[in-house]
Amino acid sequence: MNILMSIITVIYYLLVAYTAVILIYNLIKTKTWEKEALYIIVLLPFLLRLFRLK
Amino acid sequence: MKGLSKLMVVAVIFPFLFLLLFSSVLAQEKAAADIKAELPVLLTSCGQSPGPIQLKAIMTVKRYNVNIVPVLSLFATADTLIALKNAGNPVKTIIIVTGASLKGMGAAGISIKDELERTEKLIAEANKQGILVIGAHIEGLDRRIMGAAEGDNSDELSIDAVCPKSGLLLVRKDGNPDGRFTTISKNKEIPMIEFEKNADLTDILNNLFKKK
Amino acid sequence: MADNNVYIRKIILSVLGFLLLIFSGISFYKHRHLEEHVVLGEGVTEVKKLSDYFDGVKGTINDCNIYILEGKEPGATLFVMGASHPEEPAGRLAPWIFVENGVMEKGRLIVVLSANRSGTTVTRLGGGYPPDYTIPTGWGEQKFRMGDRWANPLDQWPDPEVYIHYPSRQNLAYVDIRNLNRAWPGRPNGTLTEKTCYAFMELIRKEKVDIFIDLHEAELQYPVISTIVAHEKGHELAAVVSMVLTDMGEFNMGMEYSPKSLHGLSHREVGDFSDAISLLFEAPEPFLDATRGKTTREQLLTGKDEFIVKAGEHGLLFEKIDENGWPIDVRVGRHTSAVLMTMEIWTEEHPDMSLVCINVPGYAEVIENGIGYYLKDPFRANPERVIIE
Structure with a gap:
């Protein structure tokens, strides 16, 4: 079970990183300031988890 | 003159009513003090609160100096009483x-x-066998208003199932702030012993089960 | 020109976001790594690690300190556990007072201050909880980590859809797989939380613990409050402790049975899987109530909250509250008194297996002097007697 949990954890962190990259990409591409602010707010918890801060 | 006669009526009736009330309370207390219970005593619950465990502890641990060994049966039924009777106990x-x-x-x-x-069914069998039934409420408001969720009246249902059919009531004072047990005691003419602290049960139980 | 404006706007917003990330990140990092000092009282004879009992937790964040206060004379062994739920600070500060002040005259006391150490490094996600709180003392202030009910997801992840408790196979809420008080008795090859519980079970068995006490706090809207939850082996002990404490008139203490069919909780499983009597003490903590107002350090320590008072006026609470709230001193005092009373009652019934502890304040003393009075200055203490918790 622990091995399975470790594998899922690695996949989970890869997903978090992937989502963060997508959010940053969308932040760069979008033209409206509301969406830019939204992407930044949504991005924060992903980065906090990715850097293992929260 | 009319005013004076009214005053006289009040002067006579109020002390009379007071005496009547006071004497009824006194009579209840005296009646309660006169009641003697015999061993063996069976401890049970209606509602499965830990009260019987607390009462058993008061009867058995050294601190309280009661030294009675009760039969503890949290789920005692009429059959329990019959079985004990048939077993010669x-x-x-x-x-x-x-x-x-x-x-x-x-x-x-x-x-x-x-x-x-x-x-x-337990009380019905007890009455049949002439067993003294004592209704007790010893956990204060934890087992009344304060301890119940909104809409949960199970504490009150358990009180109604036992207290009006008892021969004696044992009630911790902080569980009777609304006079619920006092009303039952008066209406059903059931003697009631009210006590402040659990430690008071030492004297109450020793007096109740006075060894001959 | 328009593109330039967009780029400038993106840069400004990104910088703002980055600043938010930096500030929150620093706050979270400092919380997770805040060093709490414990000054060992003269009664502490040995400090072990949890991994001394089960090496499966060695090197993990949950390899907490085990404080042992060996009595001058032999007697029974009492194990007092704090921070099973680290968001309940009185359950952690009360044993802290025992470690820094207590001296066992008879018997042995084992104390844990951070049972779920991982849970002391995080607060409820999205809850806006304060990361720490400070207790004023005669020598300054002592800062403590505020914690969570569950282990930090950085230390144990992922959570399942449904948590199946071992060994009962009872289905519990998914998040409770990280709840130390839903993982007893644990297993050696389980999750971090299960391994931690298993390690504590090994401690209880190897040290031949006679009484186990798990200190908690509860919201006022929860029916199991201001009470002792007792395994059937401890019914009589709990009954007398609750009655004597209530009779003393300082505070009301109830008693509840540990349900046989509710698994994973310490009051059930410790009693079932060891020879110890298992008890769980609950004190009131308005901070935990869902209907609370501001979630601040002040509310955490004073226990004052007008919204909860209002809930009380509507009969929605299982414990009283007024404008005086439930200050931390009162909550800690309840626990120290209850533990001391447990020792006293046990000793009355088992004079050959006594538990006698001195120098630990009871309810009235803690309220009169404040908790800070009993916390020692780590910078003036002998460095060899200072431990990082």
């Missing part, structure tokens, strides 16, 4: 501790309805 007194515990009933997989049915 008939119960002489039953103390039923009222107050419901959802943890207690949940753990046993029963509801308050089951408890009320069991208690009704």
Whole structure:
């Protein structure tokens, strides 16, 4: 079970990183300031988890 | 003159009413003090609160100096009384501790309805065998208003199932702020012993089960 | 020109976001790594690690300190556990007072201050909880980590859809797989939380613990409050402790049975899987109530909250509250008194297996002097007697 949990954890962190990259990409591409602010707010918890801060 | 006669009526009636009330309370207390219970005593619950465990502890641990060994049967039924009688060890007194515990009933997989049915049959058998039934409420407001969720009246149902059918009531004062037990005692003419602290039960139980 | 404006706007917003990330990140990092000092009282004879009992937790964040206070004379062994739920600070500060002040005259006391150490490094996600709180003392202030009910997801992840408790196979809420008080008795090859519980079970068995006490706090809207939850082996002990404490008139203490069919909780499983009597003490903590107002350090320490008072006026609470709230001193005092009373009652019934502890304040003393009075200055203490918790 622990091995399975470790594998899922690695996949989970890869997903978090992937989502963060997508959010940053969308932040760069979008033209409206509301969406830019939204992407930044949504991005924060992903980065906090990715850097293992929260 | 008219005013004077009214005053006289008041002067006569009020002391009379006061005396009547006071004497009824006194009579209840005296009647309660006169009641003697016999051993063996069976401790049970209506509502599965930990009250019987507390009462048993008062009877058995050194601190309280009561030294009575009760028969503890949290789920005692009419059959329990019959079985004890047939075994040559008939119960002489039953103390039923009222107050419901959802943890207690949940753990046993029963509801308050089951408890009320069991208690009704238990009291009926006790009456048949001439056993003194003592209704007790010893956990204060934890087993009344304060300890119950909104809409949960299981504490009150357990009180109704036991107290009006008892021969004596044992009530901790902080569980009777609304006079609920006092009303039952008066209306049903059941003697009641009210006490402030659990430690007071030492004297009450020693007096009740006075060794001859 | 328009593109330039967009780029400038993106840069400004990104910088703002980055600043938010930096400030929150620093706050979270400092919380997770805040060093709490414990000054060992003269009664502490040995400090072990949890991994001394089960090496499966060695090197993990949950390899907490085990404080042992060996009595001058032999007697029973009492194990007092704090921070099973680290968001309940009185359950952690009360044993802290025992470690820094207590001296066992008879018997042995084992104390844990951070049972779920991982849970002391995080607060409820999205809850806006304060990361720490400070207790004023005669020598300054002592800062403590505020914690969570569950282990930090950085230390144990992922959570399942449904948590199946071992060994009962009872289905519990998914998040409770990180709840130390839903993982007893644990297993050696389980999750971090299960391994931690298993390690504590090994401690209880190897040290031949006679009484186990798990200190908690509860919201006022929860029916199991201001009470002792007792395994059947401890019914009589709990009954007398609750009655004597209530009779003393300082505070009301109830008693509840530990349900046989509710698994994973210490009051059930420790009693079932060891020879110890298992008890769980609950004190009131308005901070935990869902209907609370501001979630601040002040509310955490004073226990004052007008919204909860309002809930009380509507009969929605299982414990009283007024404008005086439930200050931390009162909550800690309840626990120290209850533990001391447990020792006293046990000793009355088992004079050959006594538990006698001195120098630990009871309810009235803690309220009169404040908790800070009993916390020692780590910078003036002998460095060899200072431990990082």
